[in-house]
Amino acid sequence: MAVSASSSVQRARQNLADRLSEIQRDAGLTGRDLATACGWYPSKVSRLLNAHTPPSEDDIREWCRACGAEDRAADLIASLRAVEGMFIEWRRLERAGLKAAQEARLPLYERTRRFRSYSSWLVPGLIQTPGYTTAALQAIQQRRGLVDDVSAAVAARMERQRVLYEGDRRFAFLIEESVLRCGIGGDDIMRDQLHHLTTVGSLPNVSLGVVPMRSDRVRWPAEGFWIFDSAQVNVELVSGYLTITQPSEITMYAETFAELADLALHGPAARELITSAAALLG
Missing domain, CATH: 3.30.870.10 (Endonuclease Chain A)
Structure with a gap:
């Protein structure tokens, strides 16, 4: 996704990251636990949680799978696409x-x-x-x-x-x-x-x-x-x-x-x- 200095875009990214964080907390997983379950480096989890790197659709699916929240993936992916559409x-x-x-x-x-x-x-x-x-x-x-x-x-x-x-x-x-x-x-x-x-x-x-x-x-x-x-x-x-x-x-x-x-x-x-x-x- 293109990077923009707009605070609107950044705020929308952070809102999405906060929702991922909520799913992680509900699952009782640490960042390291989540990274291991997804096959990622722990630094990737940190970047996603801090909205420094936007997740891909596959990232969201893996995150929700690892947290036992597959039913929430579709809604999060819809939000991701909305954020991507803010800056073209x-x-x-x-x-x-x-x-x-x-x-x-x-x-x-x-x-x-x-x-x-x-x-x-x-x-x-x-x-x-x-x-x-x-x-x-x-x-x-x-x-x-x-x-x-x-x-x-x-x-x-x-x-x-x-x-x-x-x-x-x-x-x-x-x-x-x-x-x-x-x-x-x-x-x-x-x-x-x-x-x-x-x-x-x-x-x-x-x-x-x-x-x-x-x-x-x-x-x-x-x-x-x-x-x-x-x-x-x-x-x-x-x-x-x-x-x-x-x-x-x-x-x-x-x-x-x-x-x-x-x-x-x-x-x-x-x-x-x-x-x-x-x-x-x-």
């Missing part, structure tokens, strides 16, 4: 191409009614133009050496944008001012993208805020993230895609979003920043 490496997510990765997220967008998105480095996908998306996905495809299905992936992302106009959904987008000025794809693509932001920002169900560049900020930029209702947060990291479902951590991201929203400019003030950035492109 990009190469695993995009193994079937960028189009499949785009389509895989559509059900989440369709069932969400309140979206909150913060980005410190790119315009969020739901409010990108086709040209901007093409430039972004081409860069990803080339950097990661993926199959070239960029055109199909762009079409899939554009199809996903229909959620902006369907149903009773609300959207709040926050972007750093640097996103307006450090673009991708060249002047023409960035100019079109900036004009599109002013159009999307005028939709009645959309709030668009721009956090201005200034020298006295009290809340520094964070990693980009999406909050889907109050059910989960998705974070795009350099190494992979993180899903957070711990209520306490969802609350932390919601509070961070609120703090950044307080710093942001909205309405005419935000449009002025956007049109100013567009004017610099000619």
